[in-house]
Amino acid sequence: MPEGHTIHRLALDLERDLVGHPVEASSPQGRFPDADRLDGRTLRSTEAIGKHLLLHFGAGRVVHVHLGLFGRFRRHRRPAPPPRDTTRLRLAGPDRTWDLVGPTACEMLTSADLRSLRARIGVDPIARRTSRADLDRTFATLARTRREVGAVLLDQAIFSGIGNVYRAEILFLLGIDPATPARDLSRRDFDAIWRKARELLRLGVVERRIVTVRDAGRRPPRREALHVYKREVCRACTGPISRTTSAGRSLWWCPTCQPPRREPTRS
DNA sequence: AGACGATGCGGAC
C-alpha cells in the first residue's frame, strides 16, 4: 500500500486518534525495545515527510517509521485483539489501538538523525507548501543528471513520496516517455510533473488509495482506477501497454500515448 | 504446505 499518500493519511489518522493523549506503547514482537521509553507518554504531534512517518512524543523522543514494501498499520477499536507475533509496535490510545507490522524502520531518532533525514529528502508533493527556491533547486538537479525521467521520479532525494504506481501514472497522464533524459525536460514539463504529482498524491490522501482515472468526477472501482500500471491495454488508445525496467522496478507505459521525444527543448 | 509477489530501500559489488 505505501506510497506518500499512505503515510500522510496515517499521520492524519494517528493524530486524530492519539495526539494529546497518554499512549500505552509496547513491542509485542520485541524488536523495538525503545517502546518502553514511550509508554505512558503523551503523543504531541505526527508528521509525514515523503514516505517517512514521524511520531513526536516530546522531550526529544521521536519515533521514525518507514513501512517499506510490506509494512502496515492496523487500527483496532476497543477491545483490541491480541497482537500478532509480528507486531513491532502497539500504540493504545483512549479508544483506538494501532498496530505496526513489518516496517523497514521503526526506531528512535536523535535530533542529528532527524536533521539528516530532513536534509536527504526531496520535495514532497503533499507538503502544504514548498518554497520556490526548493523547486528551482530541484529543476536544476534534473538539468544536471544523466538519468531518465522514469528513474528520477522514484528518487526520494529528488521527489519524495512518489512510488512505482504514481510514477507510471504521472508520466502517462503527461504523455512523457519514461526514457526521456531528465535533463531534456523543459521547465514547463517540470512544472507539469510537479502539479500532477500534487494533484494525484493529494487525492490519494483523501481517497485512501491511488486513483488516477476520473470519469466525470466519479470514483472508479478498484480495477478501473489506473491508466497503465500493471495493465495490458491502454485506456486512451486501446493499444498494448509496454513493460520495461527502470530504476530496478517494473514500469508500465503506453508507447503510443508517450512517444519518444524528437528534439529536446529547454526553456 | 509451499511458492510467489508487492505501492521500498540500503548496502555490497
Add this chain to the structure above:
DNA sequence: TCCGCCTCGTCTT
C-alpha cells in the same frame, strides 16, 4: 545492478 530484509494474502500443489 543485484541482494537481502520486512510480512502476509493469494495462488498452486
